[in-house]
Amino acid sequence: MKLIKNILGFSLAAGLFFGCTENFEELNTRPDVILADNLDLGLLGQAFANAQWRAMYGVPGTAGPGGFQLAQSLFADIYSQYFANTATNFDSDRHTQVGGWSNGAWNSFYQQAAPVINFVERFTAANNLPLENAFAKVLKVYAYHRMTDYYGPIIYSNFGNGETSVPYDTQESIYKNFFQELDAAVTVLKANAGRTAFLAHDQVYGGNANDWLLYANSLRLRLAMRVKYVEPALARAEAEKAITDGVITTNEKNAAVMTTTNSRHPYWTITNWGEYRMSALMESVLKGYNDPRLGVYFSRTDDFVAGTSPNEYKGVRNGLPRADLDQGALNRAHSDMGVRWLNAGRGGLAFGPPFRMISAAEVFFLRAEGALEGWNMGGTAKDLYEKGIEMSMTESRIGATPAQVQDYIARTNTPAPVTYTARPDWNLPASSDIPVAFLTAGTKERQLEQIITQKWLALYPDGWEAWTELRRTKYPKPYPRVASDNVDVPRDRVMSRLIFVEGEYNNNRAAVEAAEQLPELTTRGGNRNSTKLWWDAKP
Known part of the structure; x- marks a missing residue:
């Protein structure tokens, strides 16, 4: 210094x-x-x-x-x-x-x-x-x-x-x-x-x-x-x-x-480099819930558009070894970010969406978690949880109608298994068995999992805050990586922090x-x- x-x-x-x-x-x-x-x-x-x-x-x-x-x-x-x-x-x-x-x-x-x-x-x-x-x-x-x-x-x-x-x-x-x-x-x-x-x-x-x-x-x-x-x-x-x-x-x-x-949104440029795609966990949660945000958060796969794959939206496993990182093939077969974050040449905005710092949806989910603890948050955990979903669904990038919001809130759908036809060794079970509909009679921990899973969806694409909350609450339940090269953090563990820099x-x-x-x-x-x-x- x-x-x-x-x-x-x-x-x-x-x-x-x-x-x-x-x-x-x-x-x-x-x-x-x-x-x-x-x-x-x-x-x-x-x-x-x-x-x-x-x-x-x-x-x-x-x-x-x-x-x-x-x-x-x-x-x-x-x-x-x-x-x-x-x-x-x-x-x-x-x-x-x-x-x-x-x-x-x-x-x-x-x-x-x-x-x-x-x-x-x-x-x-x-x-x-x-x-x-x-x-x-x-x-x-x-x-x-x-x-x-x-x-x-x-x-x-x-x-x-x-x-x-x-x-x-x-x-x-x-x-x-x-x-x-x-x-x-x-x-x-x-x-x-x-x-x-x-x-x-x-x-x-x-x-x-x-x-x-x-x-x-x-x-x-x-x-x-x-x-x-x-x-x-x-x-x-x-x-x-x-x-x-x-x-x-x-x-x-x-x-x-x-x-x-x-001052364009960084994703406006980064998405054009083709270095990442939707995760398997995102596929499990969004597809299992039949979530209307799927087509907003992510793009259809190139292979689906070309008519060579039945997978309209597909997530890739985290932690693939270098031998499995065929970038071109993986990118074609798995979903990029939604058009909102792409550059203008790919149908996106002139300079990307606003760079969100904190939203009403996140605030309602924070309040719902506090209400679970018995704190004075101005409402019940159930009401605040459902309001958080509504705020996420009705943001300008989603624009869901009141009827669509109520339909989603009442769903008993749960996350789905993730399968890979060409690589069955990558197949994964459903990431969780929690539904969207609030478990009024559920345990406090099950209700917390619901709140944080929906919060994780609402925070997208703020990975900074989402990783922090995953470490703090352990939700949503992450999938194990295919491989880890770090002896301190096995493939079935979550990275806890970054070490001090060189x-x-x-x-x-x-x-x-x-x-x-x-x-x-x-x-x-x-x-x-x-x-x-x-x-x-x-x-």
């Missing part, structure tokens, strides 16, 4: 949005030298817009979706079992943490997202811009919670300390600070009801403080549920606080970063080696892919 050598001035701030944050050549910006006297609110707004996009691992302009691919597509999207790898030289689906990929993902965050988020937060605090600062705090919590949910301990409170060695924080301390940061932000947002900030540049809510309050509380609810198994009292207190202050309840208030011709041993060795010795890791197995994170404590 390097020490910044140049004061961040007007010219650098002006380049934040239009340029690339590789201009922050040094990662560890000193907090006392980031102020620019002549930085106006327009340029500050551009910096905030840049921070929003980079927090999602998006790269404006023509730099491409490399950060997103390294961070999400090659890890969480595969480990959540939304997709399975089909590219010959891609080993992450067999539980291999390819060092160059995870190192690139880490650098993408700490070289591109973190400096801009840090700049906006500190500048707004120093220049008495409380509403803008509240927005920045909420964005910071969102961005960093995704990072700690990958690695556990990360650089957080000391980012920008001006030192040549930057210590890591424990995940426990980071999460507890998240709640404090949200407290501070929510206090300001409530005091500024009806006001706006970053009006022309906020790519999520157009600067509306009321909407940011809903987002902050919904994010609090997500983080509260994350700690349910490790600190249940804290989880309940924070979840009920979120409900009291108001959360997202309609799709119109979903938090999503807008896409443009200058670049940190070159640039920040003392700090990363100290992080390896944190009890949060040593008591659970050390710096390994099989070591459970702090919140991963379900019995």
